[in-house]
Amino acid sequence: MSRVSADYKSERFEMSKRNKSGRARAGVALLAAFVFTAGLSPAGAPRSAAQVAAPQMPPAAAVNPRSASVASATAEVLKETGEIRQLEVLRAVKSGAQSRAEIERMLVRNLDAQTTPAELHASELALKKLGLVPADFAMRSFLIELLTEQVAGYYDPKTQEFYLADWIDLDGQQPVIAHELTHALQDQHFNLRRFEDWPKGDSDAELAAHALVEGDATLVMTFYVMRDLKRVAAMMKSMNASGSASEKIERAPRVLRDSLLFPYKQGMEWTSQVYRRGGWPLVSEAYKSLPQSTEQILHAEKYFAREVPVKINLPDVAVLLGKGWARLDYDVNGEWSYFQILDEFLRTEKESQKAAEGWGGDRFALYEHRATRQVLLAQLTAWDTEQDAAEFFDAYVKRTERRYKNAVADTRASVPVATRRVWNTAADGLVVMERQGARVCILEGVPQKADMGALLKKVMATP
Numbered sequence: 056m057s058r059v060s061a062d063y064k065s066e067r068f069e070m071s072k073r074n075k076s077g078r079a080r081a082g083v084a085l086l087a088a089f090v091f092t093a094g095l096s097p098a099g100a101p102r103s104a105a106q107v108a109a110p111q112m113p114p115a116a117a118v119n120p121r122s123a124s125v126a127s128a129t130a131e132v133l134k135e136t137g138e139i140r141q142l143e144v145l146r147a148v149k150s151g152a153q154s155r156a157e158i159e160r161m162l163v164r165n166l167d168a169q170t171t172p173a174e175l176h177a178s179e180l181a182l183k184k185l186g187l188v189p190a191d192f193a194m195r196s197f198l199i200e201l202l203t204e205q206v207a208g209y210y211d212p213k214t215q216e217f218y219l220a221d222w223i224d225l226d227g228q229q230p231v232i233a234h235e236l237t238h239a240l241q242d243q244h245f246n247l248r249r250f251e252d253w254p255k256g257d258s259d260a261e262l263a264a265h266a267l268v269e270g271d272a273t274l275v276m277t278f279y280v281m282r283d284l285k286r287v288a289a290m291m292k293s294m295n296a297s298g299s300a301s302e303k304i305e306r307a308p309r310v311l312r313d314s315l316l317f318p319y320k321q322g323m324e325w326t327s328q329v330y331r332r333g334g335w336p337l338v339s340e341a342y343k344s345l346p347q348s349t350e351q352i353l354h355a356e357k358y359f360a361r362e363v364p365v366k367i368n369l370p371d372v373a374v375l376l377g378k379g380w381a382r383l384d385y386d387v388n389g390e391w392s393y394f395q396i397l398d399e400f401l402r403t404e405k406e407s408q409k410a411a412e413g414w415g416g417d418r419f420a421l422y423e424h425r426a427t428r429q430v431l432l433a434q435l436t437a438w439d440t441e442q443d444a445a446e447f448f449d450a451y452v453k454r455t456e457r458r459y460k461n462a463v464a465d466t467r468a469s470v471p472v473a474t475r476r477v478w479n480t481a482a483d484g485l486v487v488m489e490r491q492g493a494r495v496c497i498l499e500g501v502p503q504k505a506d507m508g509a510l511l512k513k514v515m516a517t518p
C-alpha cells in the first residue's frame with residue numbers, strides 16, 4: 056500500500072478523539088502534512104505543465120502583524136527546548152507568522168514537490184484495491200482540504216525557518232513552538248534535509264525515519280508542557296477550542312488518519328523507550344543508526360537487536376498479464392501497513408496485530424490496464440517463521456472474504472486450502488493466495504484470461 060506519512064512541514068495539536076471501538080483515547084498527537092511516498096512512477100511519466108511551472112510565490116511584502124510576537128516567543132522557547140533536549144542551540148531560528156493563504160500555498164507546493172500526479176494516482180488505486188478508501192475517493196483534493204484545515208505551523212529545513220499560523224492563539228501554541236523548534240535543533244545537529252529526498256521504493260523505512268523525527272519532537276514537547284502546569288491548562292484550552300467532530304480529519308478514512316498519526320503516536324512511544332534505555336544521547340544516536348522498518352518502531356526491542364528487514368524484489372509481470380498493462384508502483388508495505396490492511400476487515404485489533412507480527416519483509420507491485428482500468432496488486436511477503444506465515448495467511452483469507460463479499464471460492468485447486476486459496480470476484484478478477492514455507496504471495500485482481508499458474512510461479516520464484 057502506498058502510504059501517507061507525516062512530516063514536520065505542517066503540524067498542529069490534535070486530540071485523537073476516539074478509536075475504533077469508540078472509547079476515548081487519551082494522549083496528544085500532532086498532525087502533520089502528508090508526504091506521499093508512492094513507489095516508482097512509470098518511467099518518464101511527465102509532470103504536468105502546471106507543476107513544472109508552479110511559481111514560487113514571493114514572500115508577502117507586508118510583514119505579518121503577528122510575526123513580532125512569534126519571533127520573541129521563539130527565542131525563549133528555543134533556549135528552553137535546547138535545555139530539555141540537551142542539544143546546543145547552534146544558530147538562532149528565523150520565525151514569523153503566516154496567513155492561511157500563505158500556508159495553503161506552502162502545502163500545495165510541498166505536496167506537488169514530493170509527489171507526481173502519477174504517484175498520487177498509484178497511491179489512490181492501491182488504497183482502493185485494498186478496500187481502504189471508497190471507490191470514488193479523490194486523494195489530492197482530499198489531502199489539500201485536510202491539510203489546510205489541520206495546519207498550525209511548520210519548520211522548513213530548506214530555509215531553516217519556522218512559521219506559526221496567524222489565526223492560532225499564541226499562548227496555547229507554545230507547545231507547538233517547542234515541537235517545531237525541536238525540529239530546528241534536529242536540523243542543526245542531524246540534518247533533516249536528507250529526509251526530504253528519500254529514495255522511492257521503501258516507504259516502510261521512510262515512515263520509520265519519520266517516526267524518529269516526530270517521536271523525538273513530540274516527546275520534547277511533552278516534557279516542555281509538563282514543566283509547568285499553566286502550560287498544561289493553556290494547551291487543553293487551545294485543544295478544546297479546536298477539534299470539532301465536523302472536522303475533515305474526523306471524517307478521513309481510517310487508514311489516512313492513522314497513517315498520519317503514526318510518526319507522532321507510535322513514534323513517541325518508540326522514542327520514549329529509546330529514551331528510557333539511554334536518555335537523549337541514545338535518541339541522538341538513532342539519527343546515525345536509523346530505525347529501518349515500522350516493525351522496529353512497533354517493537355523497539357527489534358530496533359535494539361537490529362532485526363534487519365528481508366529485502367524482497369519482485370519481477371515485472373506485466374508481460375504475463377497481456378497487452379496494455381503497466382506497473383505503477385513498487386514499494387514495501389511493512390508491518391504497520393499489514394496491520395492496517397487486515398484491521399480494516401478483521402474483528403479485533405488484537406487479531407490484526409498478531410497476524411502482522413513476525414513480518415520479515417515484503418514487496419508489492421501495482422499494475423493498471425491503460426484501457427480497462429483494471430488493477431492488479433501483487434504482494435510477496437516473508438515471515439520470521441512458517442507459523443507466522445500461516446497466521447498471516449489465515450488472517451488475510453478472512454480479510455479477503457470480507458473485502459469481496461460476493462467472491463466465489465474456487466475449490467478446484469488441487470493444492471490444500473491451507474496453502475493456496477483462489478476466489479473469483481467477477482468484476483475485480485481473481486484473488487489468489489499461496490503460502491510456501493515462510494513466504495506468502497497474494498495476487499489481487501488477476502484478469503480472468505491470465506495464466507494464474509504462470510504468474511504465481513514467477514512471483515514465488517523470486518529469490
Ligand SMILES: [Zn+2]
Pocket residue numbers: 062063066085087234235238268269272
Ligand atoms: Zn513535527
